[in-house]
Each structure stands twice: as C-alpha cells, then as structure tokens.
Amino acid sequence: MRPPRTLAFVLAGGRGERLFPLTRDRSKPAVPFAGKYRIVDFVLSNLVNSGLFAVYALVQYKAQSLIEHIRLGWQESGLLPEHFVAVVPPQMRVLSDVWYRGTADAVAQNLNLIHDFDPDLVVIFGADHIYRMDVSQMIAFHRASEAQVTVAAIPVPLEQAGSFGIMETDAAGRIVGFDEKPAKPRPMPGDPKRALASMGNYLFDRRLLETVLVEDMRRSTEHDFGRTILPDLFERVRVFAYDFSKNVVPGTLPHEEPGYWRDVGTIEAYFDAHMDLLGSTPRFELANRRWPLRGVPAGEGPARIDEGEVRDALLGEGTVIRGGRVVHSILGRGVEVGPGSVVEDSVVMSFTRIGAGSRLRRAIVDRHNVIPAEDSVGVDLDQDRRRGHVVDPSGIVVVARGTALPQ
Secondary structure, three states, rough: OOOOOOEEEEEOOOOHHHHHOOOOOOOHHEEEOOEEEHHHHHHHHHHHHHHOEEEEEEOOOOOOHHHHHHHHHHHOOOOOOEEEEEOOOOOOOOOOOOOOOHHHHHHHHOOOHHHHOOOEEEEEEEEOOEEOOOHHHHHHHHHOOOOOEEEEEEEEEEEHHHHOEEEEOOOEEEEEEEEOOOOOOOOOEEEEEEEEEEEEEEEEHHHHHHHHHHHHHHOOOOOOHHHHHHHOOOOOOOOOEEEEHHOOOOOOOOOOOOOOOOOOHHHHHHHHHHHOOOOOOOOOOOOOOOOOOOOOOOOOOOOOEOOOEEEEEOOOOOOOOOOOEEEEEEEOOOOEEEOOOEEOOOOEOOEEEOOOOOOOEEEEEEOOOOEOOEEEEOHHHHHHHHHHOOOOOOOOOEOOOOOOOOO
C-alpha cells in the first residue's frame, strides 16, 4: 500500500485573548516559549519530523510576528517544490470582506490549495499546544480503521472537560457521540473522573472534506470543526478517535510524562508548562535528537556566567549572568542579569536586562524589557498593579513587551 499523498493545514490565527498581554502585539501561536521557540514550532516540528513536508499555516490576527518567524525559521530552498511551509492570510475568495470566520471556514477559503496539491489526505492541526507527536502513526490508524475522519483524542480530568470537544466511542474507537464544550461532560466508560477530549487535530479524506466544507459554507453556522462539522458528521460517516496516549515518539526518556500535551491558553497554564521543563527529571524534555524541535537559528554566542548562582535553569544563547541568583527559571536569548539580583520561579524572554539588585518572583517578563536596578516584580502585587503590570488570578505577574533594543 503506497503512502497517502498528504497536505497539512496549521490553524495559526488565534487571538489568544486569555494570554494577554503576551498577545497584545502578536497572535497566540507566535508567543515565545522555552527561551528560543514560539508555540507554533511544536506543531510544525511534529509535522516535519513525521515526514509531512507540505504545510500551509493559516494566519489572521496580528500575524506579522508569526509571518517573520516562519520566514526566518521554516523557509525551504525551493529545490523540492512540494516541500514547503507557507503562510496563508485570509484570501477573501468567498466573500470580499470576510476574514476567516472559524476553523472550518479557514480551510474552506483555501479549497483551491487542496485542489492544486491534489492530496489523498488532509491534515488539519491547531497551533496552540505543547507536545510531541508522530503524525504518521495517526495516519496509519486512520487507514487501518478505514476511517473517513480521525480526531486525535486525549483523556482529561472531568473538571476541565468543559473546555474541550468531548467524545464518546465504541470498542473499536468509532465516535458515537460528540459534544463541543459541554456544560455537563460525560465521563469515559469505567473512568468516572475523566472524559475523552478532542485535541483539535484532524485527518480527513480529501473528497469528504471538500464536500462537508462546501455544505458548511452554504449554511449560517459558526463554521467550526468542533462546533458544527463533527457533531453533524459522526452519524453519517466513519469518524474515529485516535488515542494519543498510544503515540510513541523516538527519543522520549523514561522520566517524561507519557502523552505529554498542554493547552497553554491561559497565563497560569503557560507558566506551568514552562515549569514542566525544569528539574533533573522534567516532565517534558526539550532536547531530543531523534525528534528535534526546530525554530529560528540564533545569532548570539553561547550563554556566559561571570559569577553568581545558577540552579535548575534554562539559559538561551547570548545570555550573560553577571552575578546574583537565578533559580528554577527560564531565560531567553540575550538576557542580561545584573549583580545582586534574584530571579526565581520566573520566565524572562529574550533581550531583557535585569538591573543590579532587582528581584523577580513568579513573573513572566516579555521581550525587550528593562527591569531597573533595585526594582522588583512579583514581590509586591499591589505595586505591580499600580505600575500597570497584569497580575493573574494565580498570582503570576506579567510584564508586557518592552521597547529596549538588544545590546
């Protein structure tokens, strides 16, 4: 059986309103993560590592940062014309003044790209999650099940299930019920504390996808795969759930959390996912030579520690520690830490200068900031609010993107 000809769409247009102010100047997929990456790099790395090299990234809100990132980090040489990661903003082909009106509409407005590439399968993945996945295993399951649509699925705690599309399946994995963000989610059979959630990643047989998208365009709906396509589809065609927990990624270490997947849609979830990277046995290892994460190549030199204490930390290229303490924190590229300062339980993004004697605690500092000498963030929350910083209900303080130029 020959491998199916496959085209991938990455839905990368999200506003990310719950991540404000990190999304004040950029879309959610463009938000930096782990010092040297953007959130979008995880799905793009998964696709490319899985052997899927024809990828369209559908962008929309505040897209320039994401467009520049993909241009710098994911450009192809052009020697293989069917190997590409290309950015597609709303084309307004259907209605001249309409942007993407939902996940299904985003793909529907680009049916011409599907027609031109002529695939057997179409992969439609979100760009908002932190995980590793071998997509070829999901494709193999799709074909073995003779499915027409396959939805990647993961069990989630019942108290969190109302934020996801929740599925019911039969013994073979065929979906027999689908409810998008239900008020009272149904638990999995035999597991009253968890529900089976959609990860927002789909495989479609090409002909069926074209048919259902044309049907959806003719109706007045939310034009969303989870809200309008799948609830109407599973009773008519063969729709299956792929168990993400069975996905095996080469190079995964024994101490890593099996089936690690995080929706980093809130400040607290974004912060916690960073903390999962730390420690001698992190839940999620960034370094995996057999399944590498790709991003923009850094132009800075290696990190440097002149003096001070650095413990349980990740340091980006070009970062300089001139003294003080950095503990249980992640520092991006080109960060400068002054003498006598303390950075603990924090995420500091690239090209930020932390002045001498200053203190950061449970803080997220966006790029291009200057923390003045003897200042603090996360120590006095009332003071942080008066200064205009965002204090999340979890107590995490977020400093919006600054204007300082790299030194």
